[in-house]
Each structure stands twice: as structure tokens, then as C-alpha cells.
Amino acid sequence: ATGFLISSQGYVITSQHVIAKADSVYIQNEKYGSLKAVVVHSDPVNDVSVLKIVTPVKIQPVPYTLSEAQADLAEDVYTLGFPREEVVFGEGSISSLTGYRANPNAYQISVPVNPGNSGGPLLNKQGDLIGMISGVQTQAAGATFAIKSTVLKEILKDSVLDSLQAPIRLPKTNAIKNSNRVQQVKKLKECVFLVNVYKN
Numbered sequence: 001a002t003g004f005l006i007s008s009q010g011y012v013i014t015s016q017h018v019i020a021k022a023d024s025v026y027i028q029n030e031k032y033g034s035l036k037a038v039v040v041h042s043d044p045v046n047d048v049s050v051l052k053i054v055t056p057v058k059i060q061p062v063p064y065t066l067s068e069a070q071a072d073l074a075e076d077v078y079t080l081g082f083p084r085e086e087v088v089f090g091e092g093s094i095s096s097l098t099g100y101r102a103n104p105n106a107y108q109i110s111v112p113v114n115p116g117n118s119g120g121p122l123l124n125k126q127g128d129l130i131g132m133i134s135g136v137q138t139q140a141a142g143a144t145f146a147i148k149s150t151v152l153k154e155i156l157k158d159s160v161l162d163s164l165q166a167p168i169r170l171p172k173t174n175a176i177k178n179s180n181r182v183q184q185v186k187k188l189k190e191c192v193f194l195v196n197v198y199k200n
Contacts, residue, residue: 001135002081002120003027003051005191006156007168008061010053013152014119014195015135016042019049023200027193029087032057035193041159046105046147047134050159050168063175063187064121067128067149071107073097079111079133079146080185081120082194089185090117092144099134099145106145107131113144119195122146127176127184 003014012027019025019039028034037051053059071077071094078091092110099106107130109122118135131146156168176184 001116001118001195001197002133003193003195004080004119004121004129004132005059005062005193006066006129006152007170008059009166009169010057010059011040011156011159011168012037012051012053012193013132013156014049014051015132016044016047016049017135018118018195019051019197020044021199022197024198025051026196026198027051027053028196029190029193031190032059032193034196041155043155043158046151046155048132048147048152048155050156060190061175062171062191064123064127064129064191065171065174066153067124067130068153070097070148070150071124071130076125077109077111077122077130078181079113079117079120079122080188080192081113081117081133082192083114083116085194087189087192088117095143099147100143103145105151106134106147109144109146111144121188121192123184123188125181127174127179127188
């Protein structure tokens with residue numbers, strides 16, 4: 001599966017169903033190698049989990065912001081994910097402003113994805129994070145859905161209660177909005193992880 005950074009404090013979002021029965025979770029990408037992570041909050045209804053990296057590592061500032069606005073129908077979007085061992089780019093548009101069975105918390109998107117894309121970021125052309133690829137519903141309905149960034153923000157507020165740590169500091173500036181797609185993806189790649197789950 002896939003996960004992505006939402007704070008330079010080492011918080012990562014992924015799909016809840018992926019890590020539901022895990023005894024240990026490791027995430028990896030080219031920049032950081034393999035890092036151990038622990039689950040600090042789960043929201044089974046929206047299929048979202050928040051991980052915290054526990055391997056000592058300095059995390060770079062996150063170059064995108066979580067959008068507070070709803071995306072528009074037909075808006076261009078793209079995603080990065082790990083349907084295989086290397087990161088894969090996919091693009092399309094917002095097909096519907098509701099998800100599976102008219103779920104208002106999700107979008108339907110025209111981006112073709114594979115099971116490993118679960119938990120991947122969905123971004124608009126400015127490089128704002130507008131959602132997270134939802135795995136369970138996508139497999140059930142034969143279409144692709146993504147949980148909206150506004151819902152992710154609410155879940156992140158709740159996760160502070162679980163982690164009993166300092167509030168999660170979300171990125172405040174989009175450092176890639178003036179870059180072209182290729183340059184955006186180069187930066188984003190460093191924030192997107194392959195999620196490996198181990199069961200004893």
C-alpha cells in the first residue's frame with residue numbers, strides 16, 4: 001500500500017484496512033530508506049489511519065498543503081502510489097463530488113489505480129493535497145474513490161487526542177504551486193512511501 005507525509009513531525013496517513021491487523025509497520029522510499037512507524041489513530045469508517053515514524057530521522061518540510069476547499073467537478077488531479085516496488089504516477093479528473101453510494105466524504109475520480117495505490121495522495125494541478133485514495137471501496141465498486149482533504153483534516157484533529165502528544169502541525173505553505181508537473185512530482189516522491197505490514 002501507500003502512505004504520505006502530512007507533517008514534518010513524522011506523521012503519515014495511509015488506509016486503515018491495510019494496517020488493521022498488523023503487528024508492525026515499516027514505510028520506505030528512496031529518500032529515507034526503511035523507517036519503523038506506529039499507528040497513533042484509526043478511523044475505520046473513512047478507512048484512514050495516522051502513523052508516526054519512530055525511527056530517528058530528520059524529516060524535511062512537507063511541500064504541499066491540505067486543501068480546505070472542495071474540488072470542482074472535472075478538475076484535473078493526479079496521484080503517486082506503490083502498486084509495485086517503485087513509485088507510479090497516475091492522472092485523471094474528478095468524476096463525481098460524492099463517493100461510493102453517494103458518500104459525501106469522498107470523490108469519485110477517473111484515475112486508474114491498483115490495490116497498492118490505497119492510501120496514496122490525490123493532488124490538484126497546484127500541488128495542493130485534495131484527498132487520499134480509498135482502497136476498500138475502490139475494489140468493491142470497480143471505480144476509484146478518494147477521501148476528501150476536508151475529512152482528513154477532521155481526522156487529524158481527532159488523532160491528537162489519541163497520541164497524547166503535541167498537536168500535529170500541518171504544512172502552511174505550498175512550495176510547489178509554481179512548479180510544473182515534473183518538478184512537483186520530484187518533490188512529492190520524497191513524501192510518498194511504500195507501506196509494508198508484518199504480522200507475527
